[in-house]
Amino acid sequence: MTTTATALTIRAFRILAIAEAFSWAALLTGMYFKWIARTTEIGVEIAGPVHGALFVGYAVTALVLWRLQRWPFAVALFAGLSAVFPFATIAFERWAGKRGHLTPRAPYDAASPDAGAREKSIV
Numbered sequence: 001m002t003t004t005a006t007a008l009t010i011r012a013f014r015i016l017a018i019a020e021a022f023s024w025a026a027l028l029t030g031m032y033f034k035w036i037a038r039t040t041e042i043g044v045e046i047a048g049p050v051h052g053a054l055f056v057g058y059a060v061t062a063l064v065l066w067r068l069q070r071w072p073f074a075v076a077l078f079a080g081l082s083a084v085f086p087f088a089t090i091a092f093e094r095w096a097g098k099r100g101h102l103t104p105r106a107p108y109d110a111a112s113p114d115a116g117a118r119e120k121s122i123v
Contacts (some may be wrong), residue, residue: 005033009068012057014093016057017082017090023047024051058083060084069102
């Protein structure tokens with residue numbers, strides 16, 4: 001994948017992180033009206049599938065970035081865990097951005113003479 005495709009994947013990840021958090025808010029609101037106020041189920045019926053789709057999109061994009069950006073396992077694990085807790089995807093996105101995990105890396109060439117040195121510097 002080229003650097004441009006990596007940059008687009010990073011942009012999609014950032015958008016999905018924010019959208020997933022908003023869908024959590026919508027789902028929690030719908031759950032309030034369904035289970036606490038006991039007035040309507042429409043919020044859960046709409047927000048549930050939307051949140052599910054955004055959750056899957058976020059997870060798939062995180063897995064793609066794990067491969068493209070060569071994230072350490074712990075970073076990928078935190079990306080996945082952040083989708084489980086409401087609004088944590090935004091916190092993870094900001095944390096990963098500050099630490100350079102969401103900055104496109106130069107393409108990896110295993111045949112280059114400094115490939116071993118580059119691989120060691122990533123870890």
